[in-house]
Amino acid sequence: MNRKIQQFVFANKKVVLPVTVLILLGLPFVVTNSYFLHICIMVCIYICLALSLNLVTGYAGQLVLGHAAFYGIGAYTGALLMLNMHINFLAALVISAFITGLFGFLLGMPALRLRGDYLAIVTLGFGEIVRLVFVNWKTLTRGPAGLPGIPSPQVFGFTISGRTEFYYLALILTIFTVFFMIKLINSGVGMAMQTVKNDEIAAEAIGIKPRKYKIMAFVISAAFAGMIGCFFASYISYISPTAFVYNTSMTILTMVVLGGLSSIMGSILGATLLIIVPEILRFLNDYRMLIFGALTVFMMIFKPEGFWGTGKRRRNIYKINSEVPSRESNS
Amino acid sequence: MKKTMFSLFSSFILVTSLFAFGCGSAKSDVIKVGVAVPLTGASAEDGNAIKNGVKLAAKEINAKGGINNKKVELVIEDDKGDPSEAATVANKLAQDKDVLAIVGHFNSSCTLAAAPIYNQTGVVSVSPGSSAAAVSKAGPYTFRVITTDAVQGASLMNWAVKDLGYKNIAVLYENTDYGSGLADVITKSANELKVNIVAKEAYEVGSTDFSTALTKVANSKADVIIVGGLYNETALIAKQKKNFGLEKMQIMGVDAIYSDALLRLGGDAVNGIKMTGYFSEVSSDPVSKNFVSKFKEEYKKDPSTYAAYGYDAALIVFDSIKNAGTDRKAIRDFMAKIKNFKGVTGENSFDENGDVIKQPLRLIIQNGKFIVTDK
Amino acid sequence: MFLQQMINGITVGGSYALIALGYTMVYGILKIVNFAHGDVFMMGSFFGLFCMQVWEMPYYMAFPMAAVATAIMGIVMERIAYRPIRTADSLTVMISALGVSTFLENLAMLLWGTGTHAFSNFSGITISTYKFDNIVLSNIQIGFIVLSLLLMIILYFIVNKTKIGVAMRATSHNIKTAKLMGINTDRIIAFTFGIGSALACVAGLLVGIYYDAVYPLIGYSYGLKAFAAAVLGGIGSIPGAMLGGFVMGIVETLGASYISNGYRDAFAFAILIIVLIFRPAGILGKKEIDKV
Numbered sequence: 001m002n003r004k005i006q007q008f009v010f011a012n013k014k015v016v017l018p019v020t021v022l023i024l025l026g027l028p029f030v031v032t033n034s035y036f037l038h039i040c041i042m043v044c045i046y047i048c049l050a051l052s053l054n055l056v057t058g059y060a061g062q063l064v065l066g067h068a069a070f071y072g073i074g075a076y077t078g079a080l081l082m083l084n085m086h087i088n089f090l091a092a093l094v095i096s097a098f099i100t101g102l103f104g105f106l107l108g109m110p111a112l113r114l115r116g117d118y119l120a121i122v123t124l125g126f127g128e129i130v131r132l133v134f135v136n137w138k139t140l141t142r143g144p145a146g147l148p149g150i151p152s153p154q155v156f157g158f159t160i161s162g163r164t165e166f167y168y169l170a171l172i173l174t175i176f177t178v179f180f181m182i183k184l185i186n187s188g189v190g191m192a193m194q195t196v197k198n199d200e201i202a203a204e205a206i207g208i209k210p211r212k213y214k215i216m217a218f219v220i221s222a223a224f225a226g227m228i229g230c231f232f233a234s235y236i237s238y239i240s241p242t243a244f245v246y247n248t249s250m251t252i253l254t255m256v257v258l259g260g261l262s263s264i265m266g267s268i269l270g271a272t273l274l275i276i277v278p279e280i281l282r283f284l285n286d287y288r289m290l291i292f293g294a295l296t297v298f299m300m301i302f303k304p305e306g307f308w309g310t311g312k313r314r315r316n317i318y319k320i321n322s323e324v325p326s327r328e329s330n331s
Numbered sequence: 332m333k334k335t336m337f338s339l340f341s342s343f344i345l346v347t348s349l350f351a352f353g354c355g356s357a358k359s360d361v362i363k364v365g366v367a368v369p370l371t372g373a374s375a376e377d378g379n380a381i382k383n384g385v386k387l388a389a390k391e392i393n394a395k396g397g398i399n400n401k402k403v404e405l406v407i408e409d410d411k412g413d414p415s416e417a418a419t420v421a422n423k424l425a426q427d428k429d430v431l432a433i434v435g436h437f438n439s440s441c442t443l444a445a446a447p448i449y450n451q452t453g454v455v456s457v458s459p460g461s462s463a464a465a466v467s468k469a470g471p472y473t474f475r476v477i478t479t480d481a482v483q484g485a486s487l488m489n490w491a492v493k494d495l496g497y498k499n500i501a502v503l504y505e506n507t508d509y510g511s512g513l514a515d516v517i518t519k520s521a522n523e524l525k526v527n528i529v530a531k532e533a534y535e536v537g538s539t540d541f542s543t544a545l546t547k548v549a550n551s552k553a554d555v556i557i558v559g560g561l562y563n564e565t566a567l568i569a570k571q572k573k574n575f576g577l578e579k580m581q582i583m584g585v586d587a588i589y590s591d592a593l594l595r596l597g598g599d600a601v602n603g604i605k606m607t608g609y610f611s612e613v614s615s616d617p618v619s620k621n622f623v624s625k626f627k628e629e630y631k632k633d634p635s636t637y638a639a640y641g642y643d644a645a646l647i648v649f650d651s652i653k654n655a656g657t658d659r660k661a662i663r664d665f666m667a668k669i670k671n672f673k674g675v676t677g678e679n680s681f682d683e684n685g686d687v688i689k690q691p692l693r694l695i696i697q698n699g700k701f702i703v704t705d706k
Numbered sequence: 707m708f709l710q711q712m713i714n715g716i717t718v719g720g721s722y723a724l725i726a727l728g729y730t731m732v733y734g735i736l737k738i739v740n741f742a743h744g745d746v747f748m749m750g751s752f753f754g755l756f757c758m759q760v761w762e763m764p765y766y767m768a769f770p771m772a773a774v775a776t777a778i779m780g781i782v783m784e785r786i787a788y789r790p791i792r793t794a795d796s797l798t799v800m801i802s803a804l805g806v807s808t809f810l811e812n813l814a815m816l817l818w819g820t821g822t823h824a825f826s827n828f829s830g831i832t833i834s835t836y837k838f839d840n841i842v843l844s845n846i847q848i849g850f851i852v853l854s855l856l857l858m859i860i861l862y863f864i865v866n867k868t869k870i871g872v873a874m875r876a877t878s879h880n881i882k883t884a885k886l887m888g889i890n891t892d893r894i895i896a897f898t899f900g901i902g903s904a905l906a907c908v909a910g911l912l913v914g915i916y917y918d919a920v921y922p923l924i925g926y927s928y929g930l931k932a933f934a935a936a937v938l939g940g941i942g943s944i945p946g947a948m949l950g951g952f953v954m955g956i957v958e959t960l961g962a963s964y965i966s967n968g969y970r971d972a973f974a975f976a977i978l979i980i981v982l983i984f985r986p987a988g989i990l991g992k993k994e995i996d997k998v
Contacts, residue, residue, distance in 0.1 A: 118986060122979055138511070143506075145511060163422075238447070242412075544967055592822070597824075
């Protein structure tokens with residue numbers, strides 16, 4: 001199914017791309033419903049989050065279960081900069097991305113020594129610790145009370161207000177993220193990351209330093225999550241630690257996996273689906289999450305490569321990545 | 332080819348259904364009032380209590396013919412106690428032009444997240460549960476029928492220190508906007524009243540293990556425990572304290588702990604807990620009595636304090652719509668001027684921030700009932 | 707106060723240890739992290755409550771009854787959600803486990819509501835406390851610690867001294883070879899899930915009775931920390947899980963009492979990260995050799 005669509009898209013790239021862009025740009029004029037636009041903005045935010053997680057987990061092979069922490073660090077950094085130091089939104093955006101990237105480096109360093117599940121639990125622990133700092137370091141973050149009254153972005157003297165304007169801003173950031181990821185993946189750096197993921201020892205043997213590329217993946221992934229976190233803070237104008245809990249990390253991970261690891265289109269689709277479907281199922285409120293859980297299991301059994309995945313999981317002749325050799329030790 | 336068609340078809344359905352759900356239809360023969368509370372998640376019990384209070388009020392008014400001969404229809408949304416969800420729900424309700432006012436939200440963080448949206452669109456929200464200080468500044472369209480933490484906290488401390496003579500206070504509070512805010516008020520008050528805070532321990536909502544905190548309290552010279560939390564943890568603290576030799580330790584709190592669940596969970600251990608509050612189920616006041624009996628009849632259980640707040644919030648909303656009509660701004664202007672509106676949680680008057688002004692009662696649990704006390 | 711806090715820590719550590727055993731056994735055999743295990747703990751607790759509340763069984767009957775029910779649930783869970791994807795990579799299995807976790811939590815919420823339930827009215831156990839100096843011990847606390855240790859010893863015995871234990875260890879070493887040796891690996895795996903779930907159930911009941919509370923989302927916090935405890939001790943190692951559980955409980959309690967209760971969970975994770983930096987395979991874990 002994906003093959004056919006992919007082929008269709010690539011064959012008619014000259015037509016499909018501009019049409020998509022037109023639809024995206026023209027959306028607010030067709031749909032003036034602010035609830036719908038809000039959903040679109042949330043989709044954009046989560047696309048960026050899913051893409052950033054996909055970079056470090058899908059392409060570089062480092063399982064991160066605490067990604068919401070980076071989202072939160074970016075949001076709090078941006079909020080504090082804008083609230084306390086009255087820094088302009090664009091500057092705050094850059095600084096948030098930079099500082100969050102630094103935290104990505106901090107998490108990446110110890111993570112280098114760890115494999116698979118150990119790495120996962122450490123990232124999970126990191127996520128929890130960061131959240132608890134948000135909650136307990138009251139002098140900095142106001143703790144659970146959160147930070148209200150975050151100012152709206154001011155871009156070149158023009159204040160962004162109203163869903164439509166926020167939508168365009170979100171769209172710009174999302175398109176930037178998508179393009180950056182595509183370029184990165186197809187560049188030497190991206191290839192190196194994937195090589196490291198597939199077989200670390202072979203990579204090292206041909207001169208690719210795994211440490212360097214793993215750290216790079218962590219830093220870039222964190223930076224983008226931080227960037228969109230700053231946008232989120234300015235958009236909702238109020239942030240509190242509850243937005244950056246374990247559940248959020250899990251949601252982002254599910255988006256990435258459902259869409260298909262190592263697939264940019266997959267992450268975009270995964271994010272879109274996981275935001276829109278619960279909204280549609282709102283009337284089934286009581287049963288919503290129950291269905292969700294069952295659906296996830298179902299998907300994993302019957303279509304584990306995700307909707308847009310590379311399909312390598314099932315038909316994998318050379319057994320690359322399906323059974324990690326190092327686990328079967330001691331025999 | 333079939334699969335491609337299927338996926339295109341399903342995405343088409345997906346998008347159109349979102350359109351359909353998003354766009355409300357214009358029905359002018361009913362009065363729509365939004366209810367935005369947590370129906371799932373940690374605060375679900377309180378959220379459902381509020382919902383039930385509002386539904387009861389709506390049922391009563393519809394039985395009398397509705398507002399200006401139009402029936403009241405409630406649009407109930409679940410904000411899950413999460414600020415991001417609250418923003419989504421607020422967007423949904425605010426952009427439906429037929430929704431004239433909203434009763435919500437419950438958690439202060441949700442009210443704060445939703446407030447910019449309601450204020451930008453210009454629709455009132457009346458909170459039956461957000462007591463954090465920051466809500467006062469949330470905007471001209473944000474009202475509440477619950478007093479701030481400062482009011483209840485100060486009143487509680489006055490009672491504890493001036494009337495009951497406690498000098499060494501242990502504070503156990505939940506790590507949320509609510510608990511933390513209350514703990515700050517209590518600390519400030521203690522400084523002003525020149526008494527000591529000998530223990531100040533935070534706990535996560537959902538904790539079941541209070542041994543560490545209670546051990547610390549037992550080793551301090553505390554003569555009273557003030558709980559900045561909700562009924563679950565309060566009941567557990569009450570039950571577990573005897574494991575640490577604290578059987579006789581007095582527990583005090585504010586009305587957030589007033590609920591059936593506290594009694595169910597705490598059993599005997601919660602008898603004797605003192606709290607400030609605005610509602611007592613055994614009050615002899617006719618409005619309260621009527622509410623309590625109707626609630627019991629409808630839902631087969633006693634109303635908690637949040638059900639009472641929800642009921643009052645709904646009554647105020649209905650009254651404002653009745654007098655001001657269906658224009659959202661007019662409703663807001665009328666509400667701002669309300670004085671001494673008699674509800675089940677007292678006489679409600681709003682100040683310039685939309686905060687309600689009223690004095691709390693003193694309550695104590697005796698034999699499984701919340702009664703007014705003067706001691 | 708130190709001694710009292712140590713006792714508190716050991717008590718809570720016992721519950722982490724019992725749950726961690728389930729994680730470590732499943733990981734040892736299948737190399738997968740059963741993220742839904744915390745919810746198995748929760749369901750076990752609810753099953754016990756159900757037996758005591760609705761069928762009015764006394765606690766010494768409810769415990770085994772609930773343990774059996776939970777074991778069955780664990781086996782069914784394995785059959786439906788894990789066996790079909792046994793050969794898939796760990797991420798797929800993890801997501802599937804998360805799906806099961808969500809499903810169980812919401813099922814519990816539908817069946818029993820989101821609120822907290824008390825045990826005290828139904829368990830038939832009366833709490834009595836004993837004071838020594840300035841330490842207070844309750845009979846439940848003693849029962850808790852004793853039962854945890856007893857179960858761990860029994861498990862150790864089963865795994866190391868019985869035939870089925872040999873089969874379990876063989877399967878966790880190398881599943882293919884075990885199959886070749888004639889071991890019915892499917893049955894062994896089901897058995898492992900069953901035991902792990904039963905242990906979690908007992909932990910759930912102990913926690914429920916001791917703290918006198920259970921609610922559908924309780925599995926999240928306990929499950930997470932128990933998993934961390936299993937990793938801390940060296941995932942795949944049974945003594946490791948026991949050790950990890952107690953270490954986790956003690957560190958968390960001492961940190962909470964001497965530094966700050968609000969950061970309680972942070973201590974649990976911090977100790978994990980610190981240990982993993984110095985011993986990446988956990989305290990008692992085996993170093994994994996990378997084959998080229």
